[in-house]
Structure formats: structure tokens, C-alpha cells
Amino acid sequence: MTQIDKVFKALADPSRRALIDRLHARNGQTLSELCKGLEMARQSVTQHLGLLEDANLITVQWKGREKLHYFNPVPIHEIYRRWIQKFEQPRLDALHDLKTKLEREKKQP
Amino acid sequence: MTQIDKVFKALADPSRRALIDRLHARNGQTLSELCKGLEMARQSVTQHLGLLEDANLITVQWKGREKLHYFNPVPIHEIYRRWIQKFEQPRLDALHDLKTKLEREKKQP
DNA sequence: TTGACATGCAGGTGTCTGCCTGCCTATATT
DNA sequence: AATATAGGCAGGCAGACACCTGCATGTCAA
Known part of the structure; x- marks a missing residue:
């Protein structure tokens, strides 16, 4: 196991x-x-x-x-990282987009 | 159950x-x-x-x-939201901090 | 229509799991 | 030293679970 x-x-x-x-x-x-x-x-x-x-x-x-x-909490985080995260990809993409957008706006306001 | x-x-x-x-x-x-x-x-x-x-x-x-x-994927996300997320709070806080920081820098570069 | 294919239904078996009781050991308290 | 408290160890039992086999049903294709 x-x-x-x-x-x-x-x-x-x-x-x-x-x-x-x-x-x-x-x-x-x-x-x-x-x-x-x-x-x-x-x-x-x-x-x-x-x-x-x-x-x-x-x-x-x-x-x-x-x-x-x-x-x-480590094993729970491990489960999240290795197993749940990939089903959350759209959500993570949205977050990444937000980050990128903020950074872009910062450079070119 | x-x-x-x-x-x-x-x-x-x-x-x-x-x-x-x-x-x-x-x-x-x-x-x-x-x-x-x-x-x-x-x-x-x-x-x-x-x-x-x-x-x-x-x-x-x-x-x-x-x-x-x-x-x-909904039930897996539900598990994450209702059960795993609370053990991830420090990580989420860090993310929130990043977002805040970026927004602050955008306003006062 | 007949045969091949995709799936369902019913039932059987060995192992794992969750729970218990009864008794034992070790540390604290008086 | 005697008693109470914290916990361990061993074994037992009913139900759940993962797996199987055998047979039945429904759908497609020649």
C-alpha cells in the first residue's frame, strides 16, 4: 500500500x-x-x-x-498537490490570469 | 452516509x-x-x-x-473547499498577500 | 434472422474493517 | 505501599468490501 x-x-x-x-x-x-x-x-x-x-x-x-x-497537515497537502490540483486547473488558470493581468497593468497602467 | x-x-x-x-x-x-x-x-x-x-x-x-x-469534478472540488482548504490556510494567506502586494505596487509603483 | 457484442443481474467467497471486551503494564498520587 | 489513572495487547465478532463466476437481456451488423 x-x-x-x-x-x-x-x-x-x-x-x-x-x-x-x-x-x-x-x-x-x-x-x-x-x-x-x-x-x-x-x-x-x-x-x-x-x-x-x-x-x-x-x-x-x-x-x-x-x-x-x-x-x-503535510500528507493532506500532498494529496491536494498530487491529486486534486489537476482537477482544479481551470480555477488555477483563472488565478494565474489574474496575477498576470495585475503584473501587466503594473507595468503599463 | x-x-x-x-x-x-x-x-x-x-x-x-x-x-x-x-x-x-x-x-x-x-x-x-x-x-x-x-x-x-x-x-x-x-x-x-x-x-x-x-x-x-x-x-x-x-x-x-x-x-x-x-x-x-464538482465533488472533488467540494471536498477541497469544505475540508482541505482549512488546512491550507497559511498557503492561501501567502497567495492573498501576493495579490495584495501586486495591487499595492500597481497603485504606488 | 442470426450471431456477435455491450452490459446487467444474482449470488458466492475470502479478506479487511470497525467495534467491542477482558486483562496487563507503567506512571502518578495519596 | 496502596490506589487511581493512562494506556497497551490479544482476541473475537458482525458487517462491509473487493473480487469472482454463471446466466440473462438488449442492441447492432452481416
Whole structure:
């Protein structure tokens, strides 16, 4: 399984996306904190976090008996760059046109 | 299952992403055409295409006995807009800064 | 009309996934 | 030292998923 495939698969589950959202809102939460409010056993959350870590979407740091989780946006950006961007070409072209137009107007007002 | 969830799940499989890529390269292909080169039974491809259609990622049009498939980029853009964009904020800010800078330079060269 | 071709429908199988429970270890608190 | 707290490990189960085969249907072309 390629790295990008791991990321897509990790993002395919709504619980995991919710976890990412929570970490994005507040980084460095422990496992217990992430469990709060979720209708799920701790082990299930652990499993989800394991997949996210495997996809490099989160990083883990131990502090005593606590496991702190940090969100890593790089893989998501990678997906955007290598997979989504090409379907957005018209939009990007428009942006490029705007930039070019502004630069042209700057030189020849 | 929400619409956005369907899209994420549809994108989670590499065969389906490959199908999207092929349609993006050449739109309006039939089922048989899409099967060529894939190491998979026709029925499996049909199943994948069914999921993609359910996620609104492709549209189907019948022409006689042939089923033509068309790629629809809207859901992917939706995912970008509603889910990926917020993790890209720094990058977008940089872009906005560029635009502002160019406009400022245009007014006060 | 008859045969070839494009696709659908139904059902079967092995594996993956998401979720759980039960028990264990290690660190903190009193 | 004794208890509470944070988390890991192992295994189990139901449903989803990716894949297949076999047969049926509809359309084109000779």
C-alpha cells in the first residue's frame, strides 16, 4: 500500500476525520481527551489514531504516562498537490490570469 | 452516509482513482474501454463505477447498447473547499498577500 | 434472422474493517 | 505501599468490501 493510499484510506472514515478536526482545533491532546464526547470505546479510538499515525497524519509524543497527539497537515497537502490540483486547473488558470493581468497593468497602467 | 462521506470512501480505493484518472484523460469512455488494461473482471469494474456514480463523481449516458462515462469534478472540488482548504490556510494567506502586494505596487509603483 | 457484442443481474467467497471486551503494564498520587 | 489513572495487547465478532463466476437481456451488423 502506497503512502498516498494510506492517507486516502485514513481519511475515508468519518470518525478519523473528526479526530483530525479536533486536533486541528487544539493540538497535543492525549488519548483520554480525544475519547471524551465520542461514543466509542477507548480501544477503537486507539485503533483510529494508529491508522492516522501510520498515514503520517498525526505524530505522537510521550510525556510520562500520557500520549500527546499532534496533527501533521503535510500528507493532506500532498494529496491536494498530487491529486486534486489537476482537477482544479481551470480555477488555477483563472488565478494565474489574474496575477498576470495585475503584473501587466503594473507595468503599463 | 453523507454525500461527502461517499466521496471520501469512493476515493479510498486505488482502482477507482485510476478509473477517474482515465476518464479525466479521455472523457466519455464505455465500460469495455475502461476495462482494457485493468487486471480485473468486468463485473468488478462495473461495481467500482457504480460507487463512483453513487458518489456523483461520474455521470452516465446511454448510447444504444453502450454506456458512456463522464467524470464530474464538482465533488472533488467540494471536498477541497469544505475540508482541505482549512488546512491550507497559511498557503492561501501567502497567495492573498501576493495579490495584495501586486495591487499595492500597481497603485504606488 | 442470426450471431456477435455491450452490459446487467444474482449470488458466492475470502479478506479487511470497525467495534467491542477482558486483562496487563507503567506512571502518578495519596 | 496502596490506589487511581493512562494506556497497551490479544482476541473475537458482525458487517462491509473487493473480487469472482454463471446466466440473462438488449442492441447492432452481416
